[in-house]
Structures are given as C-alpha cells and as structure tokens.
Amino acid sequence: MIVSGCQRNGFHTPRLCQTKVACLFGRLLRVMKWFCWMAVPVALAQTPEQPARSPIQQALEKQRAAAAIQREAVRKQADIAAQWRSPVISGRETPEADCGPMAEVELTPMIDAAAQTHSVQPKLLRAVMEQESAYRTCAVSAKGAQGLMQLMPDTSGKLGVEDPFDPKQNIEAGAKYLKELLDKYKGDLPRALGAYNAGPSTVDQAGQVPDIPETRDYVAAILKKLAASAPADPKPPPPVVPPK
DSSP: OOOOOOHHHHHSSSSHHHHHHHHHHHHHHHHHHHHHHHHHHHHHSSSOOOOOOOOOHHHHHHHHHHHHHHHHHHHHHHHHHHHOOOOSSSSSSSOOOOOBBBOOHHHHHHHHHHHHTTTTOHOOOOHHHHHHHHTTTTTTTTTOTTTTTBBBBBHHHHTOSTTTTTHHHHHHHHHHHHHHHHHHHTOOOHHHHHHHHHHHHHHHHHHOOOOOOHHHHHHHHHHHHHHHHOOOOOOOOOOOOOOO
C-alpha cells in the first residue's frame, strides 16, 4: 500500500493536507516580510552622514555655480548671434567676392537718398556699409548675408527686397532697418549697431551690447569711423583788438 506524504503527517484527506500546506506557506511569507521591514531601518541607520560644509566651502560652491551660469549665458548669446548672421569684415570671416568696391560716384547718391528717406545720417549708413561689405555689392557671408548692407534673406523678405544684390534696393532696406533699430532702442546707437550685427533678440536678452567679442569689436569699429568722419571744431575767431 502506497501512503502519501499527507497521510504520513496525519492528514487523512488531500483537501485538509493542501489547506495546512497553504497555511504554513503563508506564515513563511509573513516571516520573510517582517525580516525585510526590519532590515531597511538598520541599513539606513548604517549609512554614513555627509560631513557638514564650512561657510567658506559653501561660498566657493556658490561662486562656481554663478560663474557657470554666466559662462552659459555668454555661450547662448554667441550661439544666437552666430545663427543670426555671419560677419564679413573687421577681423571676421571674409568671403571671396567676384566684384570690387562700388564706385564712389555711383554709391554716394544712393547713400544720400536712402539716408534722407529714412532719416538716418549718411555717415552712419556709410560706416555700416564699409564695415559690412567694404562697399562690395556681391559680398555674401558664410551664413548667407548678402549685398552692400549684408542683409539676411529673412530680413530682406520682411523689408520687401526683391534683389539683395541690387545696390539701390539693398541700401534702401539697410537704411530702413537701421532706422527701425534706432527707434526700437530709443536712439541708443551702440545697442542698435549691436542688434544689426548679432540680432535684436541677443541685445534684448543682454540688455546692452552683448558680451560677444565679435559684436563689441563691430560696434567699436563703426563708432570709431563715425568719430573720424566728424568735422573738426572750427577755430575760434581772433580776438577783437579795440582801436587805440
């Protein structure tokens, strides 16, 4: 006669045997859970505490964090400026052009007419143009800025330019855009020039001429040209000597 395990343990029916086994298994699970819950606080209690930082260490960490934020802000400004346009003259990347400077006899009437139409000083328009393209009508930057005033395609489209390499259209649009920037920044010429070079969003973010070497050099170079073109102070008249 074959005797089952349950019968050997005193359980004479299979159903009663299964019930007892399940009960024992449930008790075993509860014991295991209890051990797990007891082990977690012990493990946490054994975790070593971090040593307290001195005020000097805390100050140094804050300085490092502030410096990192400032570097990131400057990097973002430079990225925005690079996406806005690519420079042409004044220590920046100078693309090859298949044309020379435009003849002064043709250029001057266009500059004067555009300056008068848009209420911009002719010498300002000329200084920007010289800095941008060195008076070359076919100049194209690596980022796609075109013509005498180095207008980006999006800007040309907004200003209604059909042919950015047409000198008259390009100068008219450049003068109009300069006037818009001067009005936007309430006559603040350095900020207007900074926006022409790096984009208005970059200047708005910085609240001033952005701390980008290329843009600062650009603004400084144009201001220097304007100062050099300013008429010298007239000599005072000789003193009047009363008759003897």
